[in-house]
Amino acid sequence: MKRTFSEKLAILSDAAKYDASCASSGSDRRGSKKEPGLGSTERSGICHSWTPDGRCVSLLKILMTNFCIYDCAYCINRVSSGVERARFSVEEIVWLTMEFYRRNYIEGLFLSSGIIRSSDYTMEELVRVAKVLRLDRGFRGYIHLKAIPDASPDLLAEAGLYADRLSINVEMPTETGLTQYAPEKDSIGIRSAMGHIRKKMDATKEKTLAGRRPPRFAPGGQSTQMIVGADAATDQDILSSSSALYSDYRLKRVYYSAFSPIPHASQALPAQKPPLLREHRLYQADWLFRFYGFQFQEITENRPDGMLDLEVDPKLSWALDNRAVFPVDINQAPRELLLRVPGLGPRSVKVLLATRRHKTIRLDDLERLRVSIRKIRPFITTPDWRPIKLIDRMDLKSLFAPPPQQLSLL
């Protein structure tokens, strides 16, 4: 039976929604004023809409096809799933991207695919979409391509010419998890592709001996995703995996995707609500690493079971476990220490550092900056405030933790 264009779009975007990434940031800034064409990129990216799952819609995120010869247990598109299948042609994807872009619905395209025939064949088709967009249509918006595991390095190099970002999902936080749930994929293959991408990116920063710049390669960097809650990995396992990923492959982002029950689920998987709060805490921990100068290991080292506290955020949790560090003098402490104070973010720290050069900061100054005094008070001193023993209270945590949930009637 022949499907309409709209039916195919529904199938192929439904199939893509389990990928958390939709970012359009981090690329070079470009526009279309000097050369003919359409599109531009902003350094910080733009979200054009939000769906009721709280996720941003920045890119047209679709699969070229959801046919797949692999059988990854967590994936709705695996060969043994009973889901409806469809495939878009290169021309159809190009057309849709351009039309959505012209109406300002999107920043660009995030194209992924199930594996058909072979990894190389699939990757070639993805690259072709990007190439037609860039070379034939003069498209200068954002392109994020999924790198297919085991695709040849030449194809990855070509993908990097046209794409802003490349990503390849490690899927499971640990190797055991991967062998268990994605028998055809191997973590060595995935990591060697990431290493390859990193080398190519590093190379664009150096000139060759002849003084020429190497060709463009994915200026928006690479990212990856881990599924949370499908296997037995603890938060500590997940975060130490992130730590290695950020440092070994210089990833721009690691995404955490709460395992979400899928229609036609494999028996091997937990049929439960996605662990959204856990996912949220992992993002907060990731945030502490990227913007607050925390090391991943510090965040979980005091957690007995290797799991982040679900009751309070990881920064507060760290502060409660490291009370000897506090109270911190708001007028004297260095930036790194201010960033450790629960209730202070990089923006308010910046204002405080600039302000205290000219005047002494008092408690009401903090109030004016809309810092939560209740939250910050036990951890700081100002000329007019000193937390007497507050920091030693055994029940300090209960001042912050949410009240216990009432039993649901249903």
Place this chain on the structure above:
Amino acid sequence: MKEHLVSLPEAAPFSLWRLHARSLLAAGIAPEHIVWRSSSGQDDLFSQPDPSPETETSKPQKISRNCLLFLETLLCHANPEKFSLAYRILWRSRRERSLLKTGTDPDIVMANRMAHQIGREVHKMKAFVRFREKTPQGSNTRHFAAWFEPEHHILEKAAPFFARRFTDMNWMILTPKGSVGWDGETCVVTREACTRTIFEDEAEALWKTYYRSIFNPARVKVKAMRSEMSPKYWKNLPETELIPEMLAQAARQTW
């Protein structure tokens, strides 16, 4: 000392406010002696300041570029308090060199908050303008138009983004606070109010199909959505009319 009354339309461009501010400053008139009144209507848009306070002998005032840029942003705000606040900052910054950097000063706290709201709305405009196609028969460039309702006077700030991006088509963004237009070569911004016009665009059906399908009903987080995409924008976003139905469907799902 006598009170000075300055009457400006709420939408007064920065340049007009600056003319007034400059002569008041030159005449040494302190902020507490000025009443800034925002007049309604556009009649005053081209009014000139009372020339009397300015004297030939007054020294030109040196104001840092940073400060001027900051005040220019502030003047985009819809709150009429902006006129007196901007003048107060101007007045004080002559003596208090580090005023702008004193992030805990009440005037600066207020001004930073207003500037932040403006920056945020510029960002939201880039995100939420939705073009609809309206290409006249026989034209070989494609034509698009959009209706958007900003709270603040941000069109000048947002226009360069659209001009850099949508170069190979003709487009107009109409708003109650003015319009931005591009004809393939130049970008024109006006401050004349436009009226709402809506027409059909077939591509919208595909966009809605996409919006519905990319939603994961197993993870409903309405609060997160509303805080990023404030309901005040919803009436001009075609996809948002699907939200009630999508949520109802998600609630019926059992996992």
